[in-house]
Amino acid sequence: GSTIGILGGGQLGRMLAVPATQFGYRVVTYSPEADSVAAELSADWIAKPWDDAEAMADFAARCDVVTWEFENVPTAPLNAIADKLVTPVRALEVAQDRLLEKQFVEELGGRPAPYVALEEHDDLRGALERIGTPGIVKTRRDGYDGKGQWRIDAGTSLSSLNLPMDPLIYEGFVVFEAEFSVILVRGKDGEVRFYDSAANEHRSGILARSTLPPPAAIAGQIDEARALARKIADALQYVGVLTLEFFATADGPVFNEMAPRVHNSGHWSIEGAVASQFENHIRAICGLPLGDTALTAARIVMDNIIGDGFADATSCLGTRDCHLHLYGKSEAREGRKMGHVTRLERNGAGA
Ligand code: ATP
Ligand code: MG
Ligand code: MG
Numbered sequence: 001g002s003t004i005g006i007l008g009g010g011q012l013g014r015m016l017a018v019p020a021t022q023f024g025y026r027v028v029t030y031s032p033e034a035d036s037v038a039a040e041l042s043a044d045w046i047a048k049p050w051d052d053a054e055a056m057a058d059f060a061a062r063c064d065v066v067t068w069e070f071e072n073v074p075t076a077p078l079n080a081i082a083d084k085l086v087t088p089v090r091a092l093e094v095a096q097d098r099l100l101e102k103q104f105v106e107e108l109g110g111r112p113a114p115y116v117a118l119e120e121h122d123d124l125r126g127a128l129e130r131i132g133t134p135g136i137v138k139t140r141r142d143g144y145d146g147k148g149q150w151r152i153d154a155g156t157s158l159s160s161l162n163l164p165m166d167p168l169i170y171e172g173f174v175v176f177e178a179e180f181s182v183i184l185v186r187g188k189d190g191e192v193r194f195y196d197s198a199a200n201e202h203r204s205g206i207l208a209r210s211t212l213p214p215p216a217a218i219a220g221q222i223d224e225a226r227a228l229a230r231k232i233a234d235a236l237q238y239v240g241v242l243t244l245e246f247f248a249t250a251d252g253p254v255f256n257e258m259a260p261r262v263h264n265s266g267h268w269s270i271e272g273a274v275a276s277q278f279e280n281h282i283r284a285i286c287g288l289p290l291g292d293t294a295l296t297a298a299r300i301v302m303d304n305i306i307g308d309g310f311a312d313a314t315s316c317l318g319t320r321d322c323h324l325h326l327y328g329k330s331e332a333r334e335g336r337k338m339g340h341v342t343r344l345e346r347n348g349a350g351a
Contacts, residue, residue, distance in 0.1 A: 002064040002065070003064050004064070004065055004066075004282070005084065007031070008029075010038060011329075013036070013069035016038075016069060016262065016281060017038060017042055023286075025282070025286070027041065028042060028045065028059065028063055031046075031047060032048065035330065046059050051074065057081070065085075067240065068087070068260075068261060071261055072096060072144075075089050086239045087240045091238055094236075095257070097140050098141075099167075105255050109228065109231065111253075112171075112254065116169070116170050118137070124158060124163075125158070128170070132172065133173075134151065134154075135171055135173050136173060137149065137170050138168065139164065139168060140167040145206045148164075176247035176249050176254070178217050178247075179246065179256070180200060181265040181266070183241060185240065185242075185277070185290055195269055195273060196273075196295055198211055198268060199212075199218055206306060208306070209302065217248050221248050224252060239284050240284045242259075243260075244259075262281050267340050268302040268342050270325070271321075271344055272297055275292050297344035297347075299344070302343075304337055305338045307335060308332040316343075322342070323342045323344075325341070
């Protein structure tokens with residue numbers, strides 16, 4: 001059989017390994033952490049730093065195709081294994097830098113929040129003059145789950161912020177009615193299929209809940225958001241699952257950020273779609289026909305289990321059509337995604 005290599009060892013890799021294994025592929029995981037939760041579901045794993053060229057070459061030699069579940073994989077070492085990658089590395093390069101990402105999306109007609117790149121920390125004053133408050137300073141690189149972000153209000157004392165020396169960007173705060181994501185899968189032949197868009201609720205910068213169907217404030221903006229997502233996927237010649245996050249505002253969809261991978265706001269698709277985002281990513285990168293993205297239920301709610309809020313997670317198992325996923329993480333640190341629960345409400349007897 002064939003072997004799929006996955007760069008990154010988190011829960012997304014773990015959930016990709018399930019349909020990959022079901023289709024008869026062997027999964028090999030590459031990740032710098034020794035205790036990756038994806039390794040447990042992989043036939044084999046390599047725990048070496050990203051820049052260990054020998055280990056990376058050995059990994060690639062054992063794989064027929066390589067994909068990633070972690071969007072901050074350094075791109076330089078990937079050039080040496082380019083022949084095993086089907087998803088363009090350019091997608092990673094763009095998505096890893098909030099400035100490049102916003103410029104790229106603007107060129108394709110998308111509308112991000114107003115922003116200014118800060119070359120020096122002193123530039124923040126100028127940025128505040130141009131864009132005003134409230135706003136958010138973000139590190140250009142390496143942020144996730146709201147980490148590397150500082151909210152700025154009119155009264156914020158800039159000198160007490162303690163910003164890191166990393167490249168930064170200042171974004172105006174977007175007044176939104178709701179948040180949603182567009183998740184698509186694009187095949188090697190360019191076919192694109194969209195998942196239904198969930199309404200996403202964040203707490204402390206971390207996704208807490210995704211709900212389908214979305215409210216009208218979102219539903220009316222999905223066509224425009226999808227058109228942009230398709231343009232981006234086509235421009236990149238993307239293969240696999242691609243996610244775009246949006247704010248639904250009174251003036252239409254405002255682009256927040258993109259993730260060149262499967263996404264937390266699509267976890268509901270494991271039970272809530274005919275073919276999940278994980279299955280469709282595997283299908284796409286392996287050149288198989290894409291699966292049906294249609295819903296299997298009328299209403300779907302996905303709740304993340306964050307930190308030690310999972311003490312009684314199994315209690316939901318007594319409820320009909322409630323699906324528990326625990327990622328097997330040993331330590332429930334604050335703000336850490338430990339698992340999720342998806343509840344479905346189907347129409348009558350069938351779907
Ligand atoms: P992820 O884990 O999704 O990659 P991240 O760390 O990259 O998160 P963002 O998506 O930039 O963070 O921001 C997290 C959340 O903070 C957003 O979903 C939104 O709720 C809020 N937020 C971020 N930027 C803005 C903005 N400019 N205006 C309003 N809210 C914002
Ligand atoms: Mg992000
Ligand atoms: Mg985000």
